[in-house]
Structures are given as C-alpha cells and as structure tokens.
Amino acid sequence: MHGQPRRPKQPEDDAAAAAKAAKLRELQVQVLHNHHTYTYTEEALGLSFKLLEINPEAYTAWNYRKLALQHNLKELSDPEAIKSTVDNELRVVELALRQNPKSYGAWYHRKWLLNQKLAPVDFKREYGLLDKLLKVDARNFHGWNYRRFLAKFMGVPEEKELQYTMDKISENFSNYSAWHNRSILLSNLLIQQSEGFESKQKIFSEEFELVIQALFTDPSDQSGWFYHLWLLAQTSTPDNPQLISSWPSNGAKLSLCSARKNEDQNMVSSPSSICCYSLKEGIIPIVLYFNDPVKGLNPTNVKLNSDFVFDKDLQWRPLVITDSGYSNCWATYLEIRNKDCSTSQQFSVEVSIPCPDDIMSRSGSHCNCPVHFTFTIELGNNNDEAHDTDLFHDPISWSSSESFQSHGKPSCVAFDQLNITSALVQEESRWNLDRLSDEIDLFRDLPDENSKFAKLTLARLLLACAAIKSRGSSLIERKGYCEEALGFFSDLINLDPSHKRYYEDERSLVLMDQLTCDMETFMKYCSVQVRSNSATLNHVQLCRLSLTRIGFTERMLWVQMLDLSHNKLRSIEGLEALQQLVCLNISNNQISSFTSLEPLTKIVSLKALDLSFNEIGAHPIDTTRYMCSSPFSHKVERCEAFEECRKKSVNVEEFWDAILFFKSVNLVQLDIKGNAVADKDSFATVVMTLSPSLKWLDGTCIH
Amino acid sequence: MGEEGELAAEKHVRYIVTAEKKKDSFESLVMEHLRASGAYWGLTTLDLLHKLHAVDAAEVVDWIMSCYHPESGGFGGNVGHDPHVLYTLSAVQVLCLFDRLDVLDADKIADCILLQIFNITGLQNEDGSFSGDIWGEVDTRFSYISICTLSLLHRLHKINVDKAVEYIVSCKNLDGGFGAMPGGESHAGQIFCCVGALAITGSLHHIDRDLLGWWLCERQCRDGGLNGRPEKLADVCYSWWVLSSLIIIDRVHWIDKEKLAKFILNCQDKENGGISDRPDNAVDIYHTYFGVAGLSLMEYPGVKPMDPAYALPLDVVNRIFLTKQQ
Known part of the structure; x- marks a missing residue:
C-alpha cells in the first residue's frame, strides 16, 4: 500500500467498505471456481475482467484468461474473429493498466499476447499506449521495459531509439530512465561500430557536452551526474591491462637472512640482497601485479627459466577473496627441494611473458606489453644456523624501542630494487588528459559552488588525471592532483555528513597514493628492523593516519613487517598481495569480524598478527559474511574443523567464522585482547584447537 | 506505548496477529x-x-x-x-x-x-534466466527466488549455476546496478535480487562494489529515508532492499544509519501498530516487515539480526547451513 494517508476509521465508511469488499470477495470466488472447472464462457470471462479491473495483481485471473484464450481460439479460424478476440484482450490489459500502471501481471499479459503472434500487431496502438503512460510517469520502468521489448520485437534500429532518449531528455533533463537507456544504446552502438559510431572519442566528446548542459541547468539533479560518472569512467580506464609491479623485482637478489653473516652492526643488512623468510621452508612466491583485474595466466604463457630445478607445472593463482578467475594480483610458489646443500649456491630465475595476448581483462581487452625480468636466489650456507632462525624466540613487540636492537635506515640498494614506479607502463593518452583537463576547468566555473556532486566530480576528475600521470614520469603533477582532491574530500565531509564515511574511504585511498607514490616520501615510513638474533625485516609503519581502507599495495609487495595500528581500518582488502609479510599489526582499528580478515589467509608467510583492540565479536550484523568463503555462499561445503571443534563442545553456529579463519592461518604469535570475541568462553578453545604452532597468545608463552 | 522515537514492538506484534484475522476487509482481499x-x-x-x-x-x-x-x-x-x-x-x-x-x-x-516435488529446475531457460511459472515471464527476481529456494533446500547443484550467474551479470548496468532483464533500469529491489543471488552462489566478484555502493548510498534522501531510484521519494521498503545490498557488498557504513532509523520509527502507527511507507500514511504488513527488518540490519536493540541474502533471521540461516547434515 503506497501513498495512502493514515486516517482514523469513520463509521459511515463501514457500510460502503463492506459492500465493496463483499463484491470483491464474490468475484474472487467465482473466478477461481471458473478456473478450476475450466469454464471459459463469455460470461465467465467477463467476471475475470471485472476482477482484474479492480485488482490487476490477481495473477491467477491472468493465467485463467490465457487458458481461456488458448481454449477459445481452437474454435476460431476466421482471421477477423481472431483479431477481435486479441483486441479485446489488449483492451482488458489497457483498463487494468489504467487502474495500476505498474502491474507486473498486466504488462506481462500484453507481452505474452504479442509473442503468440496471433494477429498483426498494431504498432501505432502500442506506441500510443506507451506515450500516454510515459507522459503520466516518465520514469515508469515497466513502460521503458515494454518499449525495449517492442523495439526488439519489431527490429527498430538502435539509432532511432537513441533519438527517442534525446527527445525525452530535451523535454526534461531530470529523467534518469532516459539517460540510462541512452547509456545502454550507446554502448551497443559503439561495440558494434555502427555507422557514425566508429570514433569513441567523437561520441564521448558530444555526450560530455550534452550532459554538461544538463548539469549546468540543474546541478542538484542526480540523473546527469550519474551519466557524467559513466562517461568519466569510460575515459579514464586503461585501454589494455599491464603489469605494473612484481615480486621479486627485476635484478633482485634473494637470500635467507644474509644479515646473519655479518656481525657488524653498522652493516645491518647486506646491501646486495633481500631476506626471504619463506626460503626457510623452501618456498619462494612470485607475485605479478596488473593495473586491471586479468585472467589467463598459466605455465604456457608465463615462462620460467632457471638453472635451478623445480617443478615445471607451476600453477598461477589469482590472489582474491572470491575465486573469480580475475585478479590484479597473481602468484605462484617456487619450491626449492634440494636446499640441504652445504655450500652456498646462486641461481638465477628468469620470468617472461613473451606473448601476453591470452591475458585478458574483464572488458575483454588483451595485455599487449611483453614482460621480462630476472632475479637471483642465494641459497645460504646452512651451517650458519640460518635454517633455524627463530624469529619468535621472543614475542615480536611493536614498540620499536623494546625489541629491536637497531633501527636502521633502509639500505639504498635493496630499496632501489623495489621498483615503486614502474617503467613498464605505456605513455599516457593525450586525448584523455585533454578531455579531463577541459572538464576540470568547466566544473571549477559551475555557479553553485556548494553542489556536492560538482565537488565530488572534480575530485574524481583530478584523480583520473593523477592515475594517467603515473604512466609517465610526472610524479610532481600527480601529487598536486592528489593534494587538491584531498581538499575536496575534506569539504565534502562537512558539506554532506550523511555520506561522511564514503568520503573518508575515498580520501584514505588518495592518502595512501600520496604517501607511497614516490621513493622520497615513502622512505619516511620505511625502515629495516633487526631482531635480537640479528634477523632483519623490511618494515613499513603507517600508523595514526586515519586510514579506513588500504590501497596501492602493488608498491609494498616487499614488506615483511607492516604496522597499520591506530587507524580507522574496517577492511584490509588488498593485503593479500603482500606475500612476504611475516608480521602484521592492525591493533586499534575498527576490524569487526574474522570474515573480513580472509585476505590474511592467502599470505602463507604470516606468523605474527596483532588484532588487539578492534571490534571483533561486537556486531551481530557481519558486513563481510558474503565477501568470504562460507557455507552460505556454497564456497565451503564440508569443513573438518567444524567437526573437530564440535567435539570440544564449541558452538559452531556461533564461532564458524573464527573456525574458518584459524584453520587457514598458521600463526606463531597472536594478540587479540580488547575484542568482544576474546571474552567468550569457547573462543580460546577454537584458537588452541586450530593453531598448533601458536607460541605467544596476548603476550603469554603457551608452548 | 513506546516513547517518542522508540520501536513500538508490542503494538506491531498485536497489529500483525490481529491483521491475520481480518480476512474480510477490502485491503486484505486485494x-x-x-x-x-x-x-x-x-x-x-x-x-x-x-x-x-x-x-x-x-x-x-x-x-x-x-x-x-x-x-x-x-x-x-x-x-x-x-x-x-x-x-x-x-x-x-x-x-x-x-x-x-x-x-x-x-x-x-x-x-x-x-x-x-518442486520442479524448479524446469523453470530455468537456455540463457540461464528463470521464469516465474509456466507462462514464461522472465525477471531477475525469479533468478533470486529460484536460487534462494534451492539453496535453502540444499539443492543448488540441481541447476546450472554458472549459466544462472551469467544471465544475472548480463543485467548489470553502467551505474553498477541491475535491472529486471538485460537493458532494464537499475532499481533497488532488483539490485537486491541480483546481489542476493550472486552472494548465495559465491559470485560477488562480478560486482563493482565501490560503484554500486555509491549509487546505493546516494539513495538516502534528505529526510533520512531511502529511495529505490534516483530522484524518487523515500519509502520504508527500501530500507530492506538498499540496506541488505549494501551489507552484502560491505558498504553499509556509507549511509547515515541514525537518520534512517529515525525515518523508519517516524513511519510507525504508534496507536494501532504497524509501519507505513512514509510518515503518516496507512500501515500494512509489507512495510511493517521491511521497517523492522531494516532496523534489524542496523542492529537495533531488541530486534534479532537478519541474514541479508536469505532474508531470514540469522539464527535460522545458521541453523540450516551449519547444523550437521544427515
């Protein structure tokens, strides 16, 4: 019941209402009776018509009329008689739509009738009906759906329908339905390369002009802004996916704790090599990071050449939460089997994608830039006790003064190997940049300076420019764009507080971009930490920055120790790319569930996790319940860990998310105090049951 | 009676229980x-x-x-x-x-x-779409309904899930939302159906969550309520359609929950129970349900939490999928 005012019942209403109700009740009973007794006389049909005129939603009555039509047509052969029967049926639909122009049953009855192809369709009548209805309500989506149905039914060219959307938009800019249909038709015409639609640039320039007219007419109307956003997305997405980052990077030298060889504290890290702790287990991950989600990496198109022997059938896996086949980030794991050699050895590994054509983005565009890089692995002298380098003899402490013997500046050579900005990337597209700059100038002049959409669009235009700038070398310009966009997001938080956290999330990404986009700035947050046993860890500290989400992880693939404490993080999506990560501190954030930690289950190297002082277990509604693998989404059908916990009297319905998390990570150190879940009775049982290698829990040694 | 701004839970319970008995009113008959x-x-x-x-x-x-x-x-x-x-x-x-x-x-x-017994598999069409009944009306609502029903019965494997997902994805629009059929305009109710079906089939990667999340959070109007499409009035029923979709894609923090809760509570008939589409309109069961369900999704005290995809209380869904199956 929509739009009916609430009012106290009047006694004089009663009699009239009772009479109306009695009539309806009688009609319903009669129509159902006729339906069940297959009675299709004219009189019976008349009753169903009366019922549908009062209540067009009575779906069984529409079904009855379809059966009646099929039955009665059997006795008709004269085309005129058939036509008149169909006409009559169309009239019933029209009268029902007069009562309710949004009746699903009525609209479908008409489509069904036309699809029976019993009589020639009078398209004038059909379009006449549509015009009438869309004049009353230009946004009636049933009407628009019917228009698309008719266009397809009679083969109307899409150019003609495009003109119709133009007519509707000219009548009234505030017609989201018309803008929507325009975006659908234009996309089709561009894909088909129809005559006059060969040049995407020309078409989009015209569309930008059209929509800007609308935006300047009424900046508070949403319709045009959404259309503008679509145009912007079309203008600023990369044409072809490209590799933008890898681990190891080109020329990198990996070893297992080379620092151990050198007792001299002034040389904390051998400048020529990077520690790779997973070498201890004989595993080296290789990570490839693209600027767009891609699929199609496999052992045939990604070639690995080395003088070292390893399994040739390496599988490339997309590092994503839901296994979609597409990901920005792909990984494979080299297994080094005969690592027990007593002398040190060096191997080089060459990774190349000579023909990247099979690697495709979601939009179907191919990778067209061949990839080639090499790195070396130095297998340590195992007599050097490197094989039992125990990082966790003492718990990792995050306050650097306590546990780290020295706090070295990162060695230049090692960090140079990190390749924060990629030279692999193509030149920026001139047209895109010109188009975006024009738009920026225009919106700066928009009269209503408090329009939130204008500010948001400006911020997005600036960020689109910044993204293009990473493809060249103009990082200073990039930072300028970011700086200005940050200003707009701060304005928006004040201007539109209802969507505050949306702007904060956007701002957080821009901030991460700014902090990591050039070496000089990023170095301020990087250091090398040396453990008491002189093992070293590449350390990044991004604390107290009000970050709400993570971005640009392709610039951090080498990080081994990451401190994100004291932010406002509610999501850690993106961290799955950090395949070198050993220690992670996300304490004092707003993480509210174990399901939101699923990215961590993809990091095989992770050993120490500080989750203390978050909100895990404090919220009955879990917003990542469906973003993770679970029985509800059919991604986990059988789970032995459930059985194992059930045996220990754990309520699986309550702890399923904790169980799925702890069975998938292999932690040595966990800090979880200050979360509601930590106070629950069975929680410790879950942790102990599923974490055999756990040594430190909330600072206490348990093994 | 509840105080100003509180959920009049008892009144709503009475409204529902008595409405069930008034079968002869015109409103009930319709x-x-x-x-x-x-x-x-x-x-x-x-x-x-x-x-x-x-x-x-x-x-x-x-x-x-x-x-x-x-x-x-x-x-x-x-x-x-x-x-x-x-x-x-x-x-x-x-x-x-x-x-x-x-x-x-x-x-x-x-x-x-x-x-x-159910024969739902008989309603899946070649292109992966679903009909509502033997008369062949196709709509993404029916995709959700079929997938949800089969999943609750542990029979999802009986259909071609990949095809079903492919069809839903073909209804995705350039604003990130979904329509009733390919080319259909995005609409919050339709978006819930598509997002819900993708959630149940573990296929949320087909969604651009930032794009859709922004479109959905812009459904919040000045009065705090949510509408179903741009430039439309707020309506209590969208508290469910929009909120559940936002929760499934982890973007619900982008709206102002306090303002929305206030809007829903203002739509209560505090005297006779029930919730209406907008403040001071006539109440009905449909909006009473969507109002309470919306509050549940916002963790309103005293209301059981809901599962956003199956549209049932969380404990019911957990029982169905986590209890040991014979």
Missing part, C-alpha cells in the same frame, strides 16, 4: 492472492521481535501445505491459486522459520526433491 508472502512478512517480523510463539506453528504449516500443488511442485499465493516461484519461496521461508522443512522431505527421496 492481497488475498499473495497471502503466502503475507504470512512470510508477518511471521518473520514476529520472529525478529522474539514473538514467533504467538502463533500456532502446526496451524500455519498446515495452511502453507494447503497452498501446495503436488502435480507441479510449486506453491500458490493462497488456497486455490496457481503455483508460482514467488510464493514457493515464501512458503519455504515460512517452513524454515518453524524448522519444519521436514514436511517437504516426507518422501525421504532427498535427491529427487526438486525434480519430483
């Missing part, structure tokens, strides 16, 4: 054909308010089963009405509330339950 859905709305609301025991479970289950069509395998919206997936899902959801799916499993031929 809804007669969808009584199975009405039962689902009313009973779920009672359960969310911890009052499911106010009705006689056996009586409800008997009535639900009297809407059943053994020859086709579907449920009608009421006794004597034709079977349709819309009411089949409602019937299954009601049986879930009472933990009585066993009445459907009477034959103990678990593996054949769909083909022989």
Whole structure:
C-alpha cells in the first residue's frame, strides 16, 4: 500500500467498505471456481475482467484468461474473429493498466499476447499506449521495459531509439530512465561500430557536452551526474591491462637472512640482497601485479627459466577473496627441494611473458606489453644456523624501542630494487588528459559552488588525471592532483555528513597514493628492523593516519613487517598481495569480524598478527559474511574443523567464522585482547584447537 | 506505548496477529492472492521481535501445505491459486522459520526433491534466466527466488549455476546496478535480487562494489529515508532492499544509519501498530516487515539480526547451513 494517508476509521465508511469488499470477495470466488472447472464462457470471462479491473495483481485471473484464450481460439479460424478476440484482450490489459500502471501481471499479459503472434500487431496502438503512460510517469520502468521489448520485437534500429532518449531528455533533463537507456544504446552502438559510431572519442566528446548542459541547468539533479560518472569512467580506464609491479623485482637478489653473516652492526643488512623468510621452508612466491583485474595466466604463457630445478607445472593463482578467475594480483610458489646443500649456491630465475595476448581483462581487452625480468636466489650456507632462525624466540613487540636492537635506515640498494614506479607502463593518452583537463576547468566555473556532486566530480576528475600521470614520469603533477582532491574530500565531509564515511574511504585511498607514490616520501615510513638474533625485516609503519581502507599495495609487495595500528581500518582488502609479510599489526582499528580478515589467509608467510583492540565479536550484523568463503555462499561445503571443534563442545553456529579463519592461518604469535570475541568462553578453545604452532597468545608463552 | 522515537514492538506484534484475522476487509482481499508472502512478512517480523510463539506453528504449516500443488511442485499465493516461484519461496521461508522443512522431505527421496516435488529446475531457460511459472515471464527476481529456494533446500547443484550467474551479470548496468532483464533500469529491489543471488552462489566478484555502493548510498534522501531510484521519494521498503545490498557488498557504513532509523520509527502507527511507507500514511504488513527488518540490519536493540541474502533471521540461516547434515 503506497501513498495512502493514515486516517482514523469513520463509521459511515463501514457500510460502503463492506459492500465493496463483499463484491470483491464474490468475484474472487467465482473466478477461481471458473478456473478450476475450466469454464471459459463469455460470461465467465467477463467476471475475470471485472476482477482484474479492480485488482490487476490477481495473477491467477491472468493465467485463467490465457487458458481461456488458448481454449477459445481452437474454435476460431476466421482471421477477423481472431483479431477481435486479441483486441479485446489488449483492451482488458489497457483498463487494468489504467487502474495500476505498474502491474507486473498486466504488462506481462500484453507481452505474452504479442509473442503468440496471433494477429498483426498494431504498432501505432502500442506506441500510443506507451506515450500516454510515459507522459503520466516518465520514469515508469515497466513502460521503458515494454518499449525495449517492442523495439526488439519489431527490429527498430538502435539509432532511432537513441533519438527517442534525446527527445525525452530535451523535454526534461531530470529523467534518469532516459539517460540510462541512452547509456545502454550507446554502448551497443559503439561495440558494434555502427555507422557514425566508429570514433569513441567523437561520441564521448558530444555526450560530455550534452550532459554538461544538463548539469549546468540543474546541478542538484542526480540523473546527469550519474551519466557524467559513466562517461568519466569510460575515459579514464586503461585501454589494455599491464603489469605494473612484481615480486621479486627485476635484478633482485634473494637470500635467507644474509644479515646473519655479518656481525657488524653498522652493516645491518647486506646491501646486495633481500631476506626471504619463506626460503626457510623452501618456498619462494612470485607475485605479478596488473593495473586491471586479468585472467589467463598459466605455465604456457608465463615462462620460467632457471638453472635451478623445480617443478615445471607451476600453477598461477589469482590472489582474491572470491575465486573469480580475475585478479590484479597473481602468484605462484617456487619450491626449492634440494636446499640441504652445504655450500652456498646462486641461481638465477628468469620470468617472461613473451606473448601476453591470452591475458585478458574483464572488458575483454588483451595485455599487449611483453614482460621480462630476472632475479637471483642465494641459497645460504646452512651451517650458519640460518635454517633455524627463530624469529619468535621472543614475542615480536611493536614498540620499536623494546625489541629491536637497531633501527636502521633502509639500505639504498635493496630499496632501489623495489621498483615503486614502474617503467613498464605505456605513455599516457593525450586525448584523455585533454578531455579531463577541459572538464576540470568547466566544473571549477559551475555557479553553485556548494553542489556536492560538482565537488565530488572534480575530485574524481583530478584523480583520473593523477592515475594517467603515473604512466609517465610526472610524479610532481600527480601529487598536486592528489593534494587538491584531498581538499575536496575534506569539504565534502562537512558539506554532506550523511555520506561522511564514503568520503573518508575515498580520501584514505588518495592518502595512501600520496604517501607511497614516490621513493622520497615513502622512505619516511620505511625502515629495516633487526631482531635480537640479528634477523632483519623490511618494515613499513603507517600508523595514526586515519586510514579506513588500504590501497596501492602493488608498491609494498616487499614488506615483511607492516604496522597499520591506530587507524580507522574496517577492511584490509588488498593485503593479500603482500606475500612476504611475516608480521602484521592492525591493533586499534575498527576490524569487526574474522570474515573480513580472509585476505590474511592467502599470505602463507604470516606468523605474527596483532588484532588487539578492534571490534571483533561486537556486531551481530557481519558486513563481510558474503565477501568470504562460507557455507552460505556454497564456497565451503564440508569443513573438518567444524567437526573437530564440535567435539570440544564449541558452538559452531556461533564461532564458524573464527573456525574458518584459524584453520587457514598458521600463526606463531597472536594478540587479540580488547575484542568482544576474546571474552567468550569457547573462543580460546577454537584458537588452541586450530593453531598448533601458536607460541605467544596476548603476550603469554603457551608452548 | 513506546516513547517518542522508540520501536513500538508490542503494538506491531498485536497489529500483525490481529491483521491475520481480518480476512474480510477490502485491503486484505486485494492481497488475498499473495497471502503466502503475507504470512512470510508477518511471521518473520514476529520472529525478529522474539514473538514467533504467538502463533500456532502446526496451524500455519498446515495452511502453507494447503497452498501446495503436488502435480507441479510449486506453491500458490493462497488456497486455490496457481503455483508460482514467488510464493514457493515464501512458503519455504515460512517452513524454515518453524524448522519444519521436514514436511517437504516426507518422501525421504532427498535427491529427487526438486525434480519430483518442486520442479524448479524446469523453470530455468537456455540463457540461464528463470521464469516465474509456466507462462514464461522472465525477471531477475525469479533468478533470486529460484536460487534462494534451492539453496535453502540444499539443492543448488540441481541447476546450472554458472549459466544462472551469467544471465544475472548480463543485467548489470553502467551505474553498477541491475535491472529486471538485460537493458532494464537499475532499481533497488532488483539490485537486491541480483546481489542476493550472486552472494548465495559465491559470485560477488562480478560486482563493482565501490560503484554500486555509491549509487546505493546516494539513495538516502534528505529526510533520512531511502529511495529505490534516483530522484524518487523515500519509502520504508527500501530500507530492506538498499540496506541488505549494501551489507552484502560491505558498504553499509556509507549511509547515515541514525537518520534512517529515525525515518523508519517516524513511519510507525504508534496507536494501532504497524509501519507505513512514509510518515503518516496507512500501515500494512509489507512495510511493517521491511521497517523492522531494516532496523534489524542496523542492529537495533531488541530486534534479532537478519541474514541479508536469505532474508531470514540469522539464527535460522545458521541453523540450516551449519547444523550437521544427515
């Protein structure tokens, strides 16, 4: 019941209402009776018509009329008689739509009738009906759906329908339905390369002009802004996916704790090599990071050449939460089997994608830039006790003064190997940049300076420019764009507080971009930490920055120790790319569930996790319940860990998310105090049951 | 009576229980054909308010089963009405509330339950779309309904899930939302159906969550309520359609929950119970359910939490999927 005012019942209403109700009740009973007794006389049909005129939603009555039509047509052969029967049926639909122009049953009855192809369709009548209805309500989506149905039914060219959307938009800019249909038709015409639609640039320039007219007419109307956003997305997405980052990077030298060889504290890290702790287990991950989600990496198109022997059938896996086949980030794991050699050895590994054509983005565009890089692995002298380098003899402490013997500046050579900005990337597209700059100038002049959409669009235009700038070398310009966009997001938080956290999330990404986009700035947050046993860890500290989400992880693939404490993080999506990560501190954030930690289950190297002082277990509604693998989404059908916990009297319905998390990570150190879940009775049982290698829990040694 | 700005839970319970008995009013009669859905709305609301025991479970289950069509395998919206997936899902959801799916499993031929009794697999078309009944109307609503029903019955593997997902994805629009069919305009109700179906099939990667999340959070109007499409009025029912979609894609923090809760509470009839579409309009069961469900998704005190994809209380869904299956 929509739009009916609430009012106290009047006694004089009663009699009239009772009479109306009695009539309806009688009609319903009669129509159902006729339906069940297959009675299709004219009189019976008349009753169903009366019922549908009062209540067009009575779906069984529409079904009855379809059966009646099929039955009665059997006795008709004269085309005129058939036509008149169909006409009559169309009239019933029209009268029902007069009562309710949004009746699903009525609209479908008409489509069904036309699809029976019993009589020639009078398209004038059909379009006449549509015009009438869309004049009353230009946004009636049933009407628009019917228009698309008719266009397809009679083969109307899409150019003609495009003109119709133009007519509707000219009548009234505030017609989201018309803008929507325009975006659908234009996309089709561009894909088909129809005559006059060969040049995407020309078409989009015209569309930008059209929509800007609308935006300047009424900046508070949403319709045009959404259309503008679509145009912007079309203008600023990369044409072809490209590799933008890898681990190891080109020329990198990996070893297992080379620092151990050198007792001299002034040389904390051998400048020529990077520690790779997973070498201890004989595993080296290789990570490839693209600027767009891609699929199609496999052992045939990604070639690995080395003088070292390893399994040739390496599988490339997309590092994503839901296994979609597409990901920005792909990984494979080299297994080094005969690592027990007593002398040190060096191997080089060459990774190349000579023909990247099979690697495709979601939009179907191919990778067209061949990839080639090499790195070396130095297998340590195992007599050097490197094989039992125990990082966790003492718990990792995050306050650097306590546990780290020295706090070295990162060695230049090692960090140079990190390749924060990629030279692999193509030149920026001139047209895109010109188009975006024009738009920026225009919106700066928009009269209503408090329009939130204008500010948001400006911020997005600036960020689109910044993204293009990473493809060249103009990082200073990039930072300028970011700086200005940050200003707009701060304005928006004040201007539109209802969507505050949306702007904060956007701002957080821009901030991460700014902090990591050039070496000089990023170095301020990087250091090398040396453990008491002189093992070293590449350390990044991004604390107290009000970050709400993570971005640009392709610039951090080498990080081994990451401190994100004291932010406002509610999501850690993106961290799955950090395949070198050993220690992670996300304490004092707003993480509210174990399901939101699923990215961590993809990091095989992770050993120490500080989750203390978050909100895990404090919220009955879990917003990542469906973003993770679970029985509800059919991604986990059988789970032995459930059985194992059930045996220990754990309520699986309550702890399923904790169980799925702890069975998938292999932690040595966990800090979880200050979360509601930590106070629950069975929680410790879950942790102990599923974490055999756990040594430190909330600072206490348990093994 | 609840204080200003509080949920008048007891009044709503009474409204639902008495509305069930007023079968002869004109308003009830207009809804007669969808009584199975009405039962689902009313009973779920009672359960969310911890009052499911106010009705006689056996009586409800008997009535639900009297809407059943053994020859086709579907449920009608009421006794004597034709079977349709819309009411089949409602019937299954009601049986879930009472933990009585066993009445459907009477034959103990678990593996054949769909083909022989429900026959939902018969409604999947070549292109992966679903029809609502034998008359062939296609709509992404029916994709969700079929997928949700099958999943609750542990029979999702009976259909071609990849095809079903492919069809839903073909209804995705350039604003990140979904329509009723390819080319159809984005609409919050339709978006819930598509997002819900993708959630249940583990296929959320097909969604651009930032793009859709922004479109959805912009449904919040000045009055705090949510609308279903741009430039439309707010309506309590979108509290469910928009909120559940935002929760599934982890973007619900982008709206102002406090303002929305206030909007819903302002739509209560505090004297006679029930919730309406907008403040001071006439109440009905449908909006009462969506209002309470919306509050549940916002963790309103005293209301049980809901599962955003299956549209049932969380404990019911957890029981179905986490209890050891025989």
